[in-house]
Amino acid sequence: MTKTIATNIVKQQSILASDRSNYDSVCQDIAKEFIPSQDIFFDNDKTRDYSAYDRILDGSGQIALSRWTAAMDGLNTPRGQKWQTLVSSNAKLNDNINVKRYFDEVTDILFEARYGGGSSFASSASEKYTSLGAFGTGVLLVDDAFDQGIMYKHIHISEMFLSLNIFG
Secondary structure, eight states: OOHHHHHHHHHHHHHHHHHHHHHHHHHHHHHHOGGGOOOSSSTOOOOOOOGGGGGOOHHHHHHHHHHHHHHHHHHHTTTTOOOOOOSSSSSHHHHHHHHHHHEEEEEHHHHHHSSSSOOOOOHHHHHHHHHHHSSSEEEEEEEOOGGGOEEEEEEEEOOOOOOOOOTO
16 A cells, blocks of 8 residues: 555656646746746756856846845745734634633744744745745745754755645
């Protein structure tokens, strides 16, 4: 059974890689023009070639992407504010003052973990917004770093194969 599941996963990944191959060259062209530091679509070495910046004739696209990133960061995840709150799915519980206090405390803990040292949330979210503005997709991995708490990591779109299931 496990071998069948693994075989199906590998087959599905192969199909997704084939489907995505049509977009890889487009994404590579976008990266070359707007974010040369992320032009790693076909280069497994991932060594940065700073001569790629010589190809850019006008920096207005990079400036616009930088402003897009700053706007998305400031509007969606402002560092100086609590931009997310927790509530119960039960409306009656949300009226209980003790439940409100509990969710406020958990929200405080979440933000301390998110913006505390080692979580990399702020930089990873910023990279995700840059990817979203350039390629139309941004991927943010949320993981448990065991002894350190929550860890966030932006995953480059060239490393992802996206698919939908019946739930979206």
